[in-house]
Amino acid sequence: MIIRLLDIFLSFVGVIFFAPILLIVSLLIFIESGGPVIYVQNRVGKDNKDFKLLKFRSMFLNSEVRGFITIGNCDPRITRVGRIIRKYKIDELPQLFNVIKGEMSIVGPRPEVRKYVNLYDKIQFKILNVKPGITDYASIEFREENRILEKEINPENYYINVIMPYKLKLNLQYINNQNIRNYLKIIVLTFISFFRR
Numbered sequence: 001m002i003i004r005l006l007d008i009f010l011s012f013v014g015v016i017f018f019a020p021i022l023l024i025v026s027l028l029i030f031i032e033s034g035g036p037v038i039y040v041q042n043r044v045g046k047d048n049k050d051f052k053l054l055k056f057r058s059m060f061l062n063s064e065v066r067g068f069i070t071i072g073n074c075d076p077r078i079t080r081v082g083r084i085i086r087k088y089k090i091d092e093l094p095q096l097f098n099v100i101k102g103e104m105s106i107v108g109p110r111p112e113v114r115k116y117v118n119l120y121d122k123i124q125f126k127i128l129n130v131k132p133g134i135t136d137y138a139s140i141e142f143r144e145e146n147r148i149l150e151k152e153i154n155p156e157n158y159y160i161n162v163i164m165p166y167k168l169k170l171n172l173q174y175i176n177n178q179n180i181r182n183y184l185k186i187i188v189l190t191f192i193s194f195f196r197r
Contacts, residue, residue, distance in 0.1 A: 002180060003107075003180065004102075004105075006106070006180075006183070007099050007106050008099075010099075010106055010187075011096045011097075011100045011106065012100070014093070014096045015096050015097070015100075018096075021090065021093070022093060022094075025085060025093075028081045029057055029079070029082075032079055032080060032081050033060055033061065033079050033081075034061075035057070036057060038054055038055070038056065038094055039055045039057040039059075040053070040054060041053050041113070042113065042114065043111035043112065043132065044111055044113070044114055044117045044128065045103055045104070045111055045128075045131065045132050046128060046129070046130060046132070047128060048117075048125075048128045051098070051103045051104075051111075053095065053104075053111060054094035054095055054098055055091050055092060055094055055095065056085055056090065056091040056093065056094060057082070057091075058078055058079060058081070058082030058083075058086050058091045059078055059079065059082055060077055060079060086146075088194065089194065092134055096134070099134065102131075103131070103132075104131055104132050104133060104134060105130075105132070105133045105134075106134055106183075106187065107133045107134070107135060107182075107183045107187060108130055108131050108132050108133025108134075108136060109127045109130070109132050109133060109136055109138070109167075109168075109171035109175070110132060110136060110139055110167070111132035116160065116164060119160060119164075120168070123172070124165075124172070126172060126175065127168060127171045130178065135186060135187070135190040136170070136171060136174060136186060137170040137173065137174055137186060137189075138166075138171055139190070140186070140189050140190060141166075141167075142163060142167065143193055145163065148163070174186070
């Protein structure tokens with residue numbers, strides 16, 4: 001209950017604080033590539049239920065037909081504005097509205113697409129017992145995930161067999177120790193990681 005109250009409070013504060021950035025980014029995306037500025041994608045949330053994840057669109061229209069994995073900064077699907085907002089995770093800011101709606105938490109396992117959730121084993125499936133989040137230990141650990149995948153011959157295979165299991169292991173550690181202290185700790189570590197960029 002306390003975490004939910006913190007989610008709502010921090011999300012409203014975030015929307016107000018980042019309002020100028022939300023407006024500017026929206027204008028830049030529209031000017032560069034036209035079309036909708038928000039990208040809506042089905043992700044798997046708590047209790048294995050799908051929900052509509054909101055992000056600033058960082059790719060050209062209809063780019064998702066070429067796969068879900070983004071490979072480095074050289075991915076031709078990413079727009080110029082998209083490279084910047086991805087680098088600083090600004091593309092994730094619209095998810096504050098997912099938190100307000102109760103579909104996500106500020107802190108929790110990053111939600112995956114159904115394709116990858118279907119690969120979870122019985123233990124990994126436990127992460128669906130909690131709300132997905134905007135940030136978590138895995139997001140901090142793999143803040144340069146795109147660059148890592150860029151070096152691989154088969155990026156998706158490497159993601160499925162190496163990165164995803166490790167992310168899930170970190171997620172389970174948080175779930176098994178879910179409390180206000182760790183919630184606030186992850187938020188602080190996320191800001192530190194952001195400024196290090």
